[in-house]
């Protein structure tokens with residue numbers, strides 16, 4: 132089968148996986164990772180992507196795979212590290228959209244200007260923004276390992292809430308630092324948009340101390356879901 136790609140793309144990324152069923156609910160997507168993050172969450176499960184490295188994987192290789200498998204792959208989700216720090220992100224999204232694939236983004240919400248730019252330019256079909264903690268400086272800075280500009284996080288939450296695309300917020304529930312009450316507070320800030328609770332995974336964390344932390348059991352995460360469904364989302368079943 133011949134490829135529709137007519138010109139080679141010079142864009143480089145850190146790494147990618149061919150297909151994922153979990154990064155965008157209901158879609159089969161390739162996932163592309165950029166290295167480099169402006170947060171240093173001690174519990175980070177992508178520790179190898181936090182430091183900026185030379186990126187050597189050609190986007191063209193990824194697009195060639197997608198063209199060959201276009202009957203199975205819906206689009207690409209960009210992740211990291213923090214993908215909004217990558218200056219070529221808008222151009223890369225445009226290249227993907229020009230080829231009629233869907234585009235998604237996973238972000239820590241620290242760059243509202245970039246989010247605004249790519250959403251206004253209709254370059255995104257899906258966005259998932261992490262909300263790491265309730266929006267108070269002490270907790271947010273602790274969970275992120277750096278001093279975070281909460282004004283920017285609030286602005287990004289507003290942008291995502293108002294975006295007319297598929298969207299969700301995500302919180303990784305860290306047992307020692309986030310309580311069910313904290314989760315409730317986060318849900319109140321992001322509602323009516325869905326809040327997805329992610330289980331913490333202790334393998335390969337940025338700070339080795341977190342490798343000894345036991346994740347919340349699934350039953351407790353379910354109880355947190357039940358609580359936010361009842362108290363924030365008025366028992367809607369998709370929340």
Ligand code: SF4
Nearest residue numbers: 168170172175212239
């Ligand atoms: S978990 Fe934190 S440090 Fe790791 S990639 Fe996400 S924002 Fe960056």
